Amino acid sequence: MEQRRLIIPVFFSKAFYKKKNRESYAVFKKILGYYPRNLDLYELALRHKSASARGQDGVLLNNERLEFLGDAVLNVLVTDLLFKHFESQGEGFLTNTRSKIVQRETLNNIALELGLDKLVLKAEHTLSPRKSIFGNTLEALIGAIYLDKGYRRCKRFLEKRIIQRFIDIERIANQEINFKSKIIEWSQHEKIKLNFEHTELPERIESPLHFEARLFLNGIFVACGKGYTKKQAQQKASQEALAILESRQDLYADIMATAT
Template sequence: MFSNITDKIRLLFRKDKEPYLCFYKMLGFYPRNIEIYQQALLHKSSSIKAGKGRLLNNERLEFLGDAILDAIVADIVYKKFEGKREGFLTNTRSKIVQRETLNRVAVEIGLDKLIKYTTRQSSHNSYMCGNAFEALIGAIYLDRGYRACKKFMEERIINQYLNLEKISRKEVNFKSKLIEWSQKNKFCVEFNLIEQSLDSDQNPIFETQITVENIPAGTGKGYSKKESQQEAAHATLTKIKGDPQFIDAIFAAKAEREKAAETAESENTTAIHEEAIAVEESISVREEEIPKEHFVDTERIIAEAEEVAFRESK
């Protein structure tokens, strides 16, 4: 409180009050080093040259903010969900710090209106706002420290925009969920990249189609393969839950595949058995081909050796 009053008094003597007031509305405190906050909003597409020809943008702050945000959210989740196991805590933290959540939060607090970028980049960089949010956390950390970051996340973000109980129960990784379902029910699922094209700004677009037992399921598009796979997996799970004809088709296909596999295994077992019999017969034939005189000679040699040994012992 006292720190904010001091910063507000200092602000009275500044000519450029507007940027400070803008960040105050968003953060709940006045920046001390406003340049670092402005850097957090500078996308790499609008990089500026700093000393010694170095490009200045928000990528380094994003890296720092990512690590700090992980620690803060882990701290909050650990204290919020007492008694929960590591897996639950890890999944909940991941859902909070994932790009989709951070993108939404960035828009909610108005961060998207302050980011500096080129028009071309805005058309396809779906994670730009989330990245800028992480960079903002990095700026807060450098300017005010860990406590200020945690207070900002708790009071300005989580309490106002995020329901931790709801997030902890939310299914977000559709691809992982689909793979888990397929393994549990022994279905064959494949992710196929069916098309790669360019949008009007020459940005790559990927289209993925998922097949279940070689039957077309969901499709999805995105500006990355991962994004298109998530969309396709989401569509597939929706189809599994709400399309009875699709369910009947994949079960029938699965039954045919398993029947074919059983037949192939049975034929393979028969072939192995027949081969074993052939080998045994071959060995038997070879044994019969050995001359009987060989055994007679062997017995005679042994008998003579025993007789010589008996004489010498006397």
């Protein structure tokens, strides 16, 4: 796959770029455990869209495409790992455990532990709720690893550099996360009104879920969830809402604009 290269000003010397590349290789070696083959990919993974550069073909370059790829690769990697680690557990348990590992808060904390917050290139004015920019950068980095080194190297990076150092799989698997409490705490801190609207679902043999909860922030619809009980539906809606607030900066900005 051909990668676009950034336009480099001609007035810098070759010696400058050799020194810069040596420093970059050393930085990534410390994070990844190996030297990159295609350095441009990894540097692009650190470039937030607020600091987009223009390629030789005029296209704006940032880490959004790598983030998209890395998100998908990460989900496959974690699914693979959990499938083999919990041989006797069912789909629901595996899905729930995976969502805890790949949730934005977890990825943000891992990115901070890896020091990505000190490397990411972004504009100072960037709107970034709960520092999700760093978790997104981690996903972009995984996308870069996949393109540069392939699936096996990605898996090794996840296991050796992330799971073994920062994640206790057994503890996370048995940890209950109260998403409703999290979003209530956030809404109270930001002085934003939160409310749920409930609908009782018609009984269906193929679906035992009885309730749907729709979550609103200052009157703006954000997410919905379904469950066996109203409480479970609220939890699902809250979990979805937290994920949406992390990824949808436009919606986040609209909600914050209504805060008093």
